[in-house]
Amino acid sequence: AQSVTQLDSQVPVFEEAPVELRCNYSSSVSVYLFWYVQYPNQGLQLLLKYLSGSTLVKGINGFEAEFNKSQTSFHLRKPSVHISDTAEYFCAVNKAAGNKLTFGGGTRVLVKP
């Protein structure tokens, strides 16, 4: 079975500072990896996903993530955050031959002015 661990439940960060959200996964087979964002009182929307190819994936709103197979990680980064990036961020994994998306517990990012 696959599982996802997001190591930080909350990350406070000042506006215009960089942020990194950590995600580690566990799976015995190849996986696809996703980051979703949930703004307050809204549903989730896709930030980016890794399917294959380049391990550095660029997404919307200036976010990027790097797939590291040896470390089984898929950390999300943004070089300079805005107040509007305040949200809950979810890492998710699906087995390459699976049909069930498994989510991590989420990381709440609070951007302070």
Place this chain on the structure above:
Amino acid sequence: DTAVSQTPKYLVTQMGNDKSIKCEQNLGHDTMYWYKQDSKKFLKIMFSYNNKELIINETVPNRFSPKSPDKAHLNLHINSLELGDSAVYFCASSQDAGGPQETQYFGPGTRLLVL
């Protein structure tokens, strides 16, 4: 235009009642899902349907019954509501057969509070 919509947005009800949550998507997608998000924000899949056929049925009490009248709609009916059913329920859809690489599009959620 809302891609995935859910009604109602908020639902407050008493223990033991029966309630339904409706979901509609106008994206032309073939697969739809129900997720439950608990108070700690943990998100877990409950069901998925592809072209009105049940694909995923997680370990969910049989008080929960999904119904898909057509591929654009997936409703969730809950019988004999319990306190532990209080959560946010999200509907989602994806384009094709629910393959592992597909992006899922989420509705705004229905906040259910059982008193």
